[in-house]
Amino acid sequence: MAKRDPESIRRIQASVQESLETQERFFAEHLDTLTEAFEEVVRVLRKGGKLLIIGNGGSAADAQHLAAEFVNRYRVDRPALPAIALTTDTSTLTSIGNDSDFRYVFSRQIEALGKSEDLLLAITTSGNSENVLEGLRQAKAMGIRTLALAGGGGGRARELADFTICVSVSDQTPRIQETLLLVEHLLCEWIEWALFPSLNEPNPGEDDESKI
Secondary structure (H helix, E strand, C coil): CCCCCHHHHHHHHHHHHHHHHHHHHHHHHHHHHHHHHHHHHHHHHHCCCCEEEEECCHHHHHHHHHHHHHHCCCCCCCCCCCEEECCCCHHHHHHHHHHCCHHHCCHHHHHHHCCCCCEEEEEECCCCCHHHHHHHHHHHHCCCEEEEEEECCCCCHHHHCCEEEEECCCCCHHHHHHHHHHHHHHHHHHHHHHHCCCCCCCCCCCCHHHHC
């Protein structure tokens, strides 16, 4: 076995502690905002709307992850829920980026697929990604409700979104992204509690991870 470097171990422990403290501070300050935003998502789904989810880079991966949890399952077997990550169709993304401008890769899809009863979920660590902002503007023009998950003060996305959840307690991108991922999982959990209360909780060790 390779000898462990004490400094490397210390750095890992420090990063874990920093992540835990960021999450604890965030949730202590923002529970009311979270529940209000989560209830809006519940309302949209109950009325037959769907989620459109956008983001860049790691946030694009989060968009796909979240859509999969809605369409398939999170903790319980239940009816599928409508959610589309607008980050996955490479032909559409590259067509818009090539023929027009990368700023419009999401807004054009929202124009094509969005309905007024839907909700746009925009994930942006900076809050200032141009294509995310264009997506929020397009949604607003179509009467689509919007929820932004962001870091810091929310950037310009905060000015455009109906609801904004900001991880303002840290300026470190990894800590912001880790906290937002937990927010996304809690949203899935809230939705399943709210829409399918009669379903049993999975037994310990028998949830989705046990089937992968």
